[in-house]
Amino acid sequence: MNFKSLGRLFSVLVFPLVLTSVLVTGLGMSATVSAADGQTSQQMANAKTSDADLWRAVKAGDSGFTTAQGVEANVLINVVGNQGTIIKNEYLTPAMAVAVLGVFAAFLVFYFVNGPSKLSNGFSGKMVLRWSKADLILHWMMAISCLGLILTGLIIMLGKHFLQPYVSDGIWAAVILVGKTIHDWVGPIFMAAWVLCVVKWMPMQTFKMYDLKWFLVVGGYINFGPFKGKHPDSGFANAGEKMWFWTLTIFGLFICVSGIMLVLPGLELPREASMAALLIHASSAIIIIAFTIVHIWMATVLSEGGIDCMKSGYCDENWAVQHHNLWYDEIKENGTLEYKD
Structure with a gap:
């Protein structure tokens, strides 16, 4: 092959x-x-x-494991913290702006429509002792510290809206640093004044049946309609002052406790507690700011002769008769009525 x-x-x-x-x-x-x-x-x-x-x-906020130590070290994202921030930014911040601008504007309108509450019989020229020197010191200690906290708190809460866009980053940082520092250091003064005010003035702040009528006729401050000339009975403190006192007592307590929780890092609180303290602090501040504006309006421009009480401790006798008649009758009857020399 x-x-x-x-x-x-x-x-x-x-x-x-x-x-x-x-x-x-x-x-x-x-x-x-x-x-x-x-x-x-x-x-x-x-x-x-x-x-x-x-x-x-x-x-979702589930916990894992990290080498870091401390409270909530194993949680990378705290859901409660994020939700609290949303509540503060979307609800509490606008509410604080309303408390300042809204309440102030409402009283401004009321003042131009109604005018001040005049003394029916004018000033008598006789000054009656109403507050002791200790009371005056305590009042202004509370007032100045409260106003300091309000002003710095407004900068901290609202400053990013009405101030930060118009200044440089350096100025804004300095403003926030100063505001936060003042807020933290004035806080203890307010707390001390708050405790002394509550202890010293509480016996005079119990509500009576005649206080209901005070509310019904708006304290006699209305100068028109069926309310004109109505001067309801009142003891040493009228119903409006009592409401202001108990508001300051209750929400002042919330502010003091929550403020301590926020300002002391050594407490090592969980994020939930810190956020709750922040929301309670801001909410209580909104209420106190609104009542503070009302209190200042009432004492300065709406009540003729009202501010004299807190400048010298004495009030005009006709003012005492018109606004605190039951208290005036009491001190006149028991012999404790004291005139200024």
């Missing part, structure tokens, strides 16, 4: 085997590659799902 014959025989017998082997090997490699690709895709999908679950848990 010659070489040509052998070549033809090799081609007929071997080539189909080689071709079959190539095809089988190719299909096997293709299947292997497809399987590997499928496995890789599944691993990537599992990895993405795992990452999504991880960050979903982090955003």
